[in-house]
Amino acid sequence: MTTVTEIINEVLSLPRTDRGYVAQKLIESLDDERDLTADEKATLDRRSREMKDGTVTPLTLDELKRQVSGMFR
Numbered sequence: 001m002t003t004v005t006e007i008i009n010e011v012l013s014l015p016r017t018d019r020g021y022v023a024q025k026l027i028e029s030l031d032d033e034r035d036l037t038a039d040e041k042a043t044l045d046r047r048s049r050e051m052k053d054g055t056v057t058p059l060t061l062d063e064l065k066r067q068v069s070g071m072f073r
Contacts, residue, residue: 017051017058024048 011022024044028036036044050056059067 020058021048021052 011019014022028044047056051058
């Protein structure tokens, strides 16, 4: 049987986008305040696929802050 430590080590060896997808799924599993609608789940799945296949390029937090602050100048 696979241990939690082995699973964590395996996940940490994945590419960044895959680790993000795993993190997203883990966080979703902890969110018991409300269930996502089918449309919200579909959007999350689509965006995760886009990140994984390189269709979109993620922004760093600094890049996002620069873009947002530029909108208000």
